[in-house]
Amino acid sequence: MGEMALVQQEEFTESCGRFASQPTETVFAYCCFEGFEIDGRSVEGVILGCNFTRMSWDEGLFNTALISRTTFEDCVFRGCSFRGVDFLDCTFTRCRFELDNLGGACLFSDCRLVECAFEDCAFVRDERPRKHEPLFEKNRFYDCRQIRTRGERPPFG
Helix, strand or coil: CCCCEEEECCEECCCCCHHHHCCCCEEEECCEEECCEEECCECCCEEECCEEECCEEECCECCCCEEECCEEECCEEECCEEECCEEECCEEECCEEECCCCCCCCEEECCEEECCEEECCEECCCCCCCCCCCCEECCEEECCEEECCEECCCCCC
8 A cells, every 4th residue: 555645725627637536545634525526436545634525425435534523515416335434423415326338226334324314315226126225234333313314225324
C-alpha cells in the first residue's frame, strides 16, 4: 500500500478531470461534490467533512473507507457496495439507494455507523427469485436515527 493522496477544500462539479485522476486511496477533506454522475468509481480512502449534493453514483465500491462528518443530500446510489465502511456523524437526506442496471441492490455489510442519520431516504431491494439478499448485514449501529425512511429500513431506531 502506497502513500495516500490528500485533496483539501476542492469543489468538484464534473466526473472528469481532477476527481477522476485521483487514486482510490485518497483523503478528501472538506471538499464539495455537486451535480454529476460517477460510474464504477471506488473509494477506499477517507472522506472527511465533505458535502455531496445531487450526485448519482452507479456501482460504486466504498469498501473499507472511512467517511466522517459528511453530508449526502439528494444523491442516488445504484448498486453500490458499502463493505467494511466506518460512517461517523454522517447525514443522508433525500437519498435513494436503488438497483443498478442489472437489478443489483446496494449493500451495507460489516459497516460501523456512529451518530448517523437517514432522513427521507428510500432503499430498494432486489426482488428477483434467489436474489433476495438483505441490504443490511452484520452492521453495527450506534446512536443512529432514521426519519421517514421508505423501502427496506436500516435495522435501527
